[in-house]
Ligand SMILES: Nc1ncnc2c1ncn2[C@@H]1O[C@H](COP(=O)(O)OP(=O)(O)O)[C@@H](O)[C@H]1O
């Protein structure tokens with residue numbers, strides 16, 4: 001996806017364009033409202049949050065203190081974030097380690113039947129997780145992996161690997177073939193080609209791929225709740241179990257939600273152009 | 286001592302049925318600059334890439350020196366290649382680009398530096414060694430690509446249209462530099478271009494390809510004066526040779542005139558049956574006095590020479606001819622003017638192959654058939 | 666001429682080592698994916714052919730297609746299957762329509778365009794669990810919900826959305842979260858539209874609406890199809906929002922949640938639960954077949970690799 005909108009030809013009047021711009025802003029703000037309101041609520045007292053909606057209030061960080069200190073849930077804030085960070089980072093590293101050579105084999109030196117292999121990878125995304133969760137649960141139980149980070153690391157690697165292969169392949173295809181051939185003639189083997197040509201040139205694409213893997217793994221709930229409902233569990237579990245639904249909790253819930261979402265949302269905002277491009281290419285090419 | 290030999294080498298791309306290079310036989314001598322030329326899609330790049338090891342062979346073999354390299358990986362063939370778009374590593378500096386291959390080969394840093402400097406001096410690239418390719422002009426990039434090849438001191442250079450991204454003037458200038466450099470280094474070189482002028486001016490020998498099939502491999506002079514077939518005759522030379530299909534009538538006629546061949550041609554003509562094509566280059570067609578009348582379509586005056594584009598009626602259809610004249614020339618479009626053939630004339634048989642080259646003259650139209658048919662039995 | 670067409674040599678396949686050298690980098694990822702997806706899937710099929718309750722432990726018995734036979738008459742299963750359809754079709758259609766509209770709005774230059782895009786993609790980045798909780802408690806809540814506050818201000822009576830219309834509430838939430846995804850795909854389609862064609866159409870005197878109807882829509886079709894298919898395949902698996910918004914409450918249990926309920930979630934009937942999941946797979950396979958056909962259409966231009 002190229003940057004910016006497709007070229008508009010002269011002839012559309014300024015006011016028409018202005019009206020569309022205004023409409024886009026109204027739509028954008030309205031669409032964003034639930035997020036805005038969540039952030040706002042997180043700075044309120046429970047009383048303010050549950051009173052009829054108000055924009056002006058005395059902001060406080062107390063709810064953040066509450067949720068990070070709280071022990072009502074199964075696991076503490078610190079545990080949950082550590083677990084999530086470890087699981088997400090380790091699984092993403094493994095994904096890249098496996099997907100980069102695979103994408104090389106599919107994009108640059110295509111193996112015979114590369115198309116079938118590519119389709120196999122993407123078709124596994126169409127296999128619903130419910131189809132495998134029971135055997136995986138039993139395997140994990142028998143291997144004593146229930147309630148461990150290891151189980152989630154393996155599963156998240158599996159979830160993200162096909163998408164990563166697919167996306168990396170389209171990024172690798174953008175490297176001019178002559179460059180790789182030149183490197184080959186110049187004596188570079190697979191390792192040399194990867195480290196000196198492909199990785200530096202595809203670095204932005206690799207970063208976008210890694211970021212998407214991080215987002216999906218960070219947000220994943222189904223496997224986390226099936227395999228890791230207690231210890232070793234991750235941030236989504238913390239959000240759902242931390243808040244007692246008795247009494248007033250909306251402000252605390254908002255604070256916990258903001259904390260849970262902020263790493264991924266910030267990363268997504270910063271890298272959005274590249275990520276959008278990667279996602280579009282991953283989905284379309 | 287590095288010669289290169291294609292032996293029946295064939296490459297058919299997956300998903301296609303016609304070979305892109307078909308049973309190519311080619312010998313390239315040590316230190317020779319051989320140019321592969323042909324229209325776009327004729328298989329030049331494929332032939333070069335086969336030699337580089339970037340395309341596998343589907344048949345035949347390729348030797349570099351005494352070694353059959355058919356199954357050798359590119360990096361083990363001791364070759365260097367210059368690509369059309371240069372294929373410079375964008376994230377490396379000029380110096381690192383040039384030294385890349387040496388680094389891969391594990392050449393110590395000091396030696397690498399001296400060799401890169403040396404090559405940079407030869408190519409006037411010294412001020413740019415620390416720049417990235419994107420901060421260089423097209424001509425400088427081209428020289429870096431050359432430099433990357435030179436630094437390696439390989440047994441063979443392969444160049445795939447290395448000048449085609451330069452503007453016309455720079456291209457002519459660089460052409461000379463490449464030829465000088467190749468002569469100085471004395472390294473066997475295979476050079477691909479679609480530009481026949483480049484081929485003729487650069488090559489010790491030129492190999493003409495068409496549809497993956499080698500048509501002729503010869504010195505530029507021989508290609509020009511003794512093309513083996515119609516394709517080569519038409520492809521080499523600018524403007525192209527006048528090629529006139531004359532059918533199977535005897536005597537041969539051009540428009541209303543008979544073509545009278547000199548002795549050897551006449552004898553050969555007696556041997557040929559079937560339709561014939563007569564070819565003569567623009568410089569062999571004289572405009573002014575002559576038995577055949579034609580109309581001037583346009584006049585291109587280049588100063589040093591004048592191309593006169595002509596039109597006449599030949600076998601019931603309009604026929605376009607080109608003549609190359611020395612200036613001054615003062616015909617105008619629309620003028621009717623006389624033509625005469627004054628130079629080498631080639632006869633091509635039905636299958637396109639050249640049968641004979643000879644001299645010919647046009648005879649006045651008023652002598653129908655008689656002169657020529659009288660002449661031909663007298664020939665032997 | 667030197668054509669020696671007679672001596673064609675049989676194509677020589679790549680050396681064994683060469684073809685393995687090319688394949689080797691692919692193998693780890695391939696093996697890993699097969700182990701993690703195909704093997705459990707086959708095990709699931711096997712489970713679904715057995716009668717196997719884990720709690721209380723009963724011996725596993727092969728019952729053939731028995732579990733599938735029971736599906737037809739199982740009221741709860743039929744209910745869950747219907748909810749699954751609702752929770753897939755409604756969000757997919759809703760988000761593709763909204764997503765297309767948003768993409769068209771974003772596909773023109775205006776002040777702060779990047780910022781509006783940022784606002785619009787944010788829901789897609791949020792944790793699904795959070796999306797469910799926030800919509801349930803902050804938007805739909807009977808007492809504190811913003812929507813009810815607006816309804817009251819307008820003089821209406823508050824509605825307990827979650828208990829009255831659980832499936833619709835979940836569907837609306839899903840639409841909110843998935844619209845950005847559709848928008849991105851459509852936007853990619855819009856921006857890949859060759860500008861010169863549009864200009865030519867303008868020069869030829871086409872109206873903006875005519876251009877949209879005749880050129881843009883045609884160009885967007887494969888992208889919309891793709892969005893619909895990918896959306897369908899993801900949304901048929903939705904679990905998170907159901908779990909946190911209603912816990913499968915009145916009539917909102919879809920198949921994935923049902924599988925969970927009947928097995929790990931307390932039912933412990935692994936045999937029958939597996940048969941439900943295989944049904945989800947079959948539905949997905951049907952969708953995926955169509956999806957892959959569309960994808961391969963898009964891949965056609967890539968013959969030369
Ligand atoms: N990777 C490829 N796959 C299939 N066909 C190809 C490929 N590369 C080139 N060809 C075909 O092979 C023929 C020769 O191409 P090429 O060697 O590139 O010609 P040239 O360099 O003379 O222009 C052309 O018909 C071209 O279409």
Ligand SMILES: [Mg+2]
Pocket residue numbers: 329330331
């Ligand atoms: Mg070429």
